[in-house]
Amino acid sequence: MLKASIDIDLLRDSITALSVIVSEVRLKIKPDGISVKAVDAANVAMVIFDLKAGAFDSYTAEETEVGIDLVKLNDILGIVEKKTLVDMELDMTAQKLHLNFGGLSYTLSLLDPSTIRSEPRVPQLDLPARVVLNGQDLKRAVKAAEKISDHMTLGVAGDIFFMEAKGDTDQVRLEMGTDQLIDLKSGEANSLFSLDYLLDIIKSAGKANEVTLSIGCDFPILIEFDVAPNACHVTFLLAPRIESD
Amino acid sequence: MLKASIDIDLLRDSITALSVIVSEVRLKIKPDGISVKAVDAANVAMVIFDLKAGAFDSYTAEETEVGIDLVKLNDILGIVEKKTLVDMELDMTAQKLHLNFGGLSYTLSLLDPSTIRSEPRVPQLDLPARVVLNGQDLKRAVKAAEKISDHMTLGVAGDIFFMEAKGDTDQVRLEMGTDQLIDLKSGEANSLFSLDYLLDIIKSAGKANEVTLSIGCDFPILIEFDVAPNACHVTFLLAPRIESD
Amino acid sequence: MLKASIDIDLLRDSITALSVIVSEVRLKIKPDGISVKAVDAANVAMVIFDLKAGAFDSYTAEETEVGIDLVKLNDILGIVEKKTLVDMELDMTAQKLHLNFGGLSYTLSLLDPSTIRSEPRVPQLDLPARVVLNGQDLKRAVKAAEKISDHMTLGVAGDIFFMEAKGDTDQVRLEMGTDQLIDLKSGEANSLFSLDYLLDIIKSAGKANEVTLSIGCDFPILIEFDVAPNACHVTFLLAPRIESD
Numbered sequence: 001m002l003k004a005s006i007d008i009d010l011l012r013d014s015i016t017a018l019s020v021i022v023s024e025v026r027l028k029i030k031p032d033g034i035s036v037k038a039v040d041a042a043n044v045a046m047v048i049f050d051l052k053a054g055a056f057d058s059y060t061a062e063e064t065e066v067g068i069d070l071v072k073l074n075d076i077l078g079i080v081e082k083k084t085l086v087d088m089e090l091d092m093t094a095q096k097l098h099l100n101f102g103g104l105s106y107t108l109s110l111l112d113p114s115t116i117r118s119e120p121r122v123p124q125l126d127l128p129a130r131v132v133l134n135g136q137d138l139k140r141a142v143k144a145a146e147k148i149s150d151h152m153t154l155g156v157a158g159d160i161f162f163m164e165a166k167g168d169t170d171q172v173r174l175e176m177g178t179d180q181l182i183d184l185k186s187g188e189a190n191s192l193f194s195l196d197y198l199l200d201i202i203k204s205a206g207k208a209n210e211v212t213l214s215i216g217c218d219f220p221i222l223i224e225f226d227v228a229p230n231a232c233h234v235t236f237l238l239a240p241r242i243e244s245d
Numbered sequence: 246m247l248k249a250s251i252d253i254d255l256l257r258d259s260i261t262a263l264s265v266i267v268s269e270v271r272l273k274i275k276p277d278g279i280s281v282k283a284v285d286a287a288n289v290a291m292v293i294f295d296l297k298a299g300a301f302d303s304y305t306a307e308e309t310e311v312g313i314d315l316v317k318l319n320d321i322l323g324i325v326e327k328k329t330l331v332d333m334e335l336d337m338t339a340q341k342l343h344l345n346f347g348g349l350s351y352t353l354s355l356l357d358p359s360t361i362r363s364e365p366r367v368p369q370l371d372l373p374a375r376v377v378l379n380g381q382d383l384k385r386a387v388k389a390a391e392k393i394s395d396h397m398t399l400g401v402a403g404d405i406f407f408m409e410a411k412g413d414t415d416q417v418r419l420e421m422g423t424d425q426l427i428d429l430k431s432g433e434a435n436s437l438f439s440l441d442y443l444l445d446i447i448k449s450a451g452k453a454n455e456v457t458l459s460i461g462c463d464f465p466i467l468i469e470f471d472v473a474p475n476a477c478h479v480t481f482l483l484a485p486r487i488e489s490d
Numbered sequence: 491m492l493k494a495s496i497d498i499d500l501l502r503d504s505i506t507a508l509s510v511i512v513s514e515v516r517l518k519i520k521p522d523g524i525s526v527k528a529v530d531a532a533n534v535a536m537v538i539f540d541l542k543a544g545a546f547d548s549y550t551a552e553e554t555e556v557g558i559d560l561v562k563l564n565d566i567l568g569i570v571e572k573k574t575l576v577d578m579e580l581d582m583t584a585q586k587l588h589l590n591f592g593g594l595s596y597t598l599s600l601l602d603p604s605t606i607r608s609e610p611r612v613p614q615l616d617l618p619a620r621v622v623l624n625g626q627d628l629k630r631a632v633k634a635a636e637k638i639s640d641h642m643t644l645g646v647a648g649d650i651f652f653m654e655a656k657g658d659t660d661q662v663r664l665e666m667g668t669d670q671l672i673d674l675k676s677g678e679a680n681s682l683f684s685l686d687y688l689l690d691i692i693k694s695a696g697k698a699n700e701v702t703l704s705i706g707c708d709f710p711i712l713i714e715f716d717v718a719p720n721a722c723h724v725t726f727l728l729a730p731r732i733e734s735d
Contacts, residue, residue: 072392072415079388103382103421104389109414137593143569144594147562169599170562176593317637317660324633348627348666349634354659 001062002029002090006055008080008101013227014051015077017204017234019070021045021197026113029064029090037119045197046120046237055231057085066090067111068097076106122237127214127222128187129156133176135225138163138213139206141174142198148172151241152198154215155190161213165195182210189215191240201236218242246307247274247335251300253325253346258472259296260322262449262479264315266290266442271358274309274335282364290442291365293480300476302330309337312356321351367482372459372467373432374401378421380470383408383458384451386419387443393417396486397443399460400435406458410440427455434460436485446481463487491552492519492580496545498570498591503717504541505567507694507724509560511535511687516603519554519580527609535687536610536727545721547575554582557601566596612727617704617712618677619646623666625715628653628703629696631664632688638662641731642688644705645680651703655685672700679705681730691726708732 018025021040028035036049053059080086080101087100099106141163145152148167155162161181164173178184201223205211208225215221223236263270266285273280281294298304325331325346332345344351390397390410397410406426409418423429446468450456453470460466468481508515511530518525526539543549570576570591577590589596635642635655642655651671654663668674691713695701698715705711713726 075392076389076417079385079392102385103425104386104417104419106389107416107418140569140592141594144566144596147565147569171597172566172594173597174594180593320637321634321662324630324637347630348670349631349662349664351634352661352663 001060001064001092002088004059004061004088005057005085006088007057008077008084008086009082010055010228010231011086012074012077012080013204013207014049014055014232015070015074017227017232018047018049019074020200020204020236021047023069023071024111024116025068025070026116026119027066027068028119029061029066031061031063033059034061037122039117039120044194044239045201046122048122048235048237050233052231052233055228064090064092065113066092066097067113067116069108069111072108076108123220125214125216125220125222125237127189127216127219129189129215130183130185130187131156131161131181131213131215132183132210133161133181133213135202135206135208135211137174137176137180138211139202141172142195142202144172144174146195146199150195151192152195153190153192154213154221156184156186156188156215157190159184159186188217190217191215191219191221192242193221193238194241197238201238204234205236246305246309246337247333249304249306249333250302250330251333252302253322253329253331254327255300255473255476256331257319257322257325258449258452259294259300259477260315260319262472262477263292263294264319265445265449265481266292268316269312269314269356269361271361271364272311272313273364274306274311276306276308278304279306282367284362284365289439289484290446291367291482293367293482295478297476297478300473309335310358311335311337311342312358312361313342314353314356317353321353368465370459370461370465370467370482372434372461372464374406374434374460375428375430375432376401376406376426376458376460377428377455378406378426378458380447380451380453380456382419382421382425383456384447386417387440387447389417389419391440391444395440396437397440398435398437399458399466401429401431401433401460402435404429404431433462435462436460436464436466437487438466438483439486442483446483449479450481491550491554491582492578494549494551494578495547495575496578497547498567498574498576499572500545500718500721501576502564502567502570503694503697504539504545504722505560505564507717507722508537508539509564510690510694510726511537513561514557514559514601514606516606516609517556517558518609519551519556521551521553523549524551527612529607529610534684534729535691536612538612538725538727540723542721542723545718554580555603556580556582556587557603557606558587559598559601562598566598613710615704615706615710615712615727617679617706617709619651619679619705620673620675620677621646621651621671621703621705622673622700623651623671623703625692625696625698625701627664627666627670628701629692631662632685632692634662634664636685636689640685641682642685643680643682644703644711646674646676646678646705647680649674649676678707680707681705681709681711682732683711683728684731687728691728694724695726 033052095110145165149165152165212224267283278297340355386408393412394410457469512528523542585600631653638657639655702714
């Protein structure tokens with residue numbers, strides 16, 4: 001059971017963040033909110049998504065699990081005008097999700113959750129370095145790296161957080177000290193990541209005021225941020241690439 | 246003979262509405278304005294176009310008929326800046342239409358009207374229901390329907406006007422009561438139309454404050470609106486599709 | 491040796507103007523500024539580019555020549571935010587150009603100048619007519635001509651500057667008298683040029699307040715303008731086409 005109302009912009013941003021690495025998800029609906037854990041088909045990236053009941057204008061739910069086609073949902077939400085309130089109601093008997101916005105009602109068929117990859121186990125990682133920075137700064141470095149390579153290094157050296165990409169002949173590097181970062185926990189960290197995934201992730205993370213990166217040496221990275229403060233929290237876990245040079 | 250001046254925005258909107266279903270037209274020029282009746286190549290849609298003499302800043306014409314390539318005309322009008330006045334002059338001897346805007350003169354060769362499909366006979370339709378709504382509302386429903394199907398139903402049930410599209414699994418529906426409509430004449434009406442054509446038509450109709458739909462049961466629909474009030478009136482007549490499910 | 495700072499918008503506009511006809515250039519660096527002379531692969535167009543030391547916020551240079559990949563440079567400058575100051579430093583030992591903007595450092599490998607076509611000899615042309623007009627007016631006429639042909643005539647007849655393009659059936663013509671031009675030196679001039687090149691050139695020239703055209707009869711045209719007043723001056727020399735009708 002789910003009956004809820006939510007602002008379209010918050011819903012759209014949440015669904016966008018979630019759909020970065022998967023196109024179909026199992027939504028775990030509970031009285032205190034909606035959550036998702038999912039991995040991409042290549043087992044390279046994981047998303048842990050948490051949309052709290054408090055993010056909704058109204059929210060009543062009993063515990064259940066439903067399968068959702070994020071592509072279809074994204075597509076239809078794209079035509080809703082800003083500031084509209086979206087009413088959602090789950091019809092478990094008919095296996096439908098009803099969406100209502102501005103007089104338009106849209107009925108989305110649920111997917112059978114058993115056809116969707118089950119929730120992954122989230123690994124316990126002990127990552128030595130932690131960096132908190134503005135999403136825009138992360139986005140800028142990833143966009144610059146894209147110009148010359150298909151992978152980039154993120155790391156911490158002393159009190160400096162750095163991002164670096166190397167092409168065949170050219171190189172781009174961003175260094176940020178503690179005065180430019182929101183927070184830094186120093187530790188040995190230096191890992192290489194695929195830009196394909198980072199480019200997808202910064203679509204959402206780039207809008208966040210604070211993005212927290214937890215980094216190790218040739219270890220997965222955790223990229224955490226609020227889509228909306230105290231309302232929707234997303235964590236991406238991205239596996240490292242083997243050093244290519 | 247034709248010698249006239251018209252505001253570029255009005256001319257551009259008029260030509261755009263007209264070119265929705267045909268790329269070459271016979272313009273019927275008369276002392277009281279310019280009119281067109283044309284059907285598309287598939288005989289599914291008809292446009293009845295009426296640009297009144299009063300829409301022009303100045304207008305002098307004798308009765309004549311000319312063939313115009315709307316694609317070329319649209320193309321050249323696309324580069325004219327907003328608020329410019331366009332001077333038009335027909336040279337029947339040379340078979341040219343001269344356009345002047347902001348110091349630039351453009352000479353468009355006329356087409357031989359006999360090479361263009363002749364004016365269709367406009368059928369007399371006795372359509373039971375009539376709905377007047379804002380162009381934006383029509384546009385929104387058509388755009389939503391496009392997300393899940395290639396055809397949509399328009400109809401009236403009691404005092405409710407509805408639009409509905411069904412995909413393989415999903416469904417979108419808009420219902421509007423008399424409080425949301427500008428006007429409603431109730432009557433049994435329920436017909437299915439191709440979204441290809443509706444999507445083209447709402448490019449123009451979506452901008453109109455008032456769009457009048459006349460609907461029957463498995464009957465053609467009339468979609469009427471003013472491109473500019475008291476200046477340019479357009480009617481589309483669209484044939485229904487046979488119910489596909 | 492080169493160590494300089496420059497506003498990103500000025501650098502971007504300069505590089506854009508320069509990259510209109512060539513993708514790799516020999517930059518001639520001197521204490522008083524940076525200059526380039528280059529011809530396109532087809533030997534149809536030449537660019538003479540002059541970025542003065544005064545255009546920079548700071549500039550120190552010794553005479554040298556370096557090869558630059560303009561496509562890569564344009565690409566990376568595209569992500570820099572407006573109003574940013576770009577620091578440039580040449581490392582001749584490592585054959586690198588270091589760019590720094592907003593904390594991001596980008597290292598571009600230099601090309602071996604000997605692999606790039608050497609500087610062309612600039613022909614001495616005695617062109618009878620000279621027209622100074624607003625870049626926007628030139629752009630508008632070129633854009634209109636593009637709609638109907640792939641080449642256009644530029645010329646002067648008496649006190650009138652004209653641009654004209656003829657399609658198979660249609661024609662576009664712009665005439666400007668001395669009251670619409672910034673300056674006119676009358677002289678017999680009438681030459682045909684490829685729109686491919688003119689369309690590229692107006693990307694930069696269209697933004698200039700003053701563009702000077704020097705025209706002859708079936709002779710090359712000189713198109714001169716400031717990318718930034720007293721800072722960056724560009725001259726294009728474009729060979730005429732043989733009259734095609």
